[in-house]
Amino acid sequence: MPRDHSRTLRIADQIQRELAELIRTDVKDPRIGMLTLTGVEVSQDYAHAKVYYTMLGGENDHFLAQNGLEHASGFLRGHLFHRLKLRVIPQLHFIYDESIERGVHLSNLIDEAVSQEGTVKGVDDLP
Template sequence: MPKDFSRTLRVADQVQRELASLIQNEIMDPRIGMITLTGVEVTRDYTYAKVFYTTLGGNENAQLAEEGLKRAAGFLRSQLAGKIRLRIIPKLQFVYDESIERGIKLSRLIDEAVGKT
């Protein structure tokens, strides 16, 4: 059976790919630095996109990166309009993704608990 992919998921995936390319090649803001886009959630009417990201330096660089990404959001949206064929290009909201750091902390706690027994 073929997998059921909704159009919203496909659009979110394409937005993530295009944004990653744009951030890497077009944005020269030093505040952004090395970031990884971990996911994109697009609303059903395509008006908003929540873009999740992580930074190489962890929480310390996350605040600076968020400021840079918010400042570049309009530019990124206009560039997306030229790359994605949608009637409505979503407004971008950048959110720091803490799930990786939480996973590392949980892994350390598990390792400590297993090591003590």
């Protein structure tokens, strides 16, 4: 079983690399701006792939990019078929990855808490 799991991970990594290249060079949809693919998860039967992406911009930009990616999914699958040596090319499901935004938000909260603690203690109270 571990061998099959490692093959799934290798296929997911290869799909991520190929999709990043295809989106950068071949997709001409203006709704899809500068985005970064953060990960790909492939199901055990290779029928479906969750493609996680992130991008700068507001909620409206994320919505437009999601629609553009869903519209281009057939085009991307066709090109993946020619680039990958797989019998089954998975259906692509694009999911916006909010983990980076959550990380920045938590980091800001921590910085704010530390700065408030420093003003409450005072400089003389620090060890």
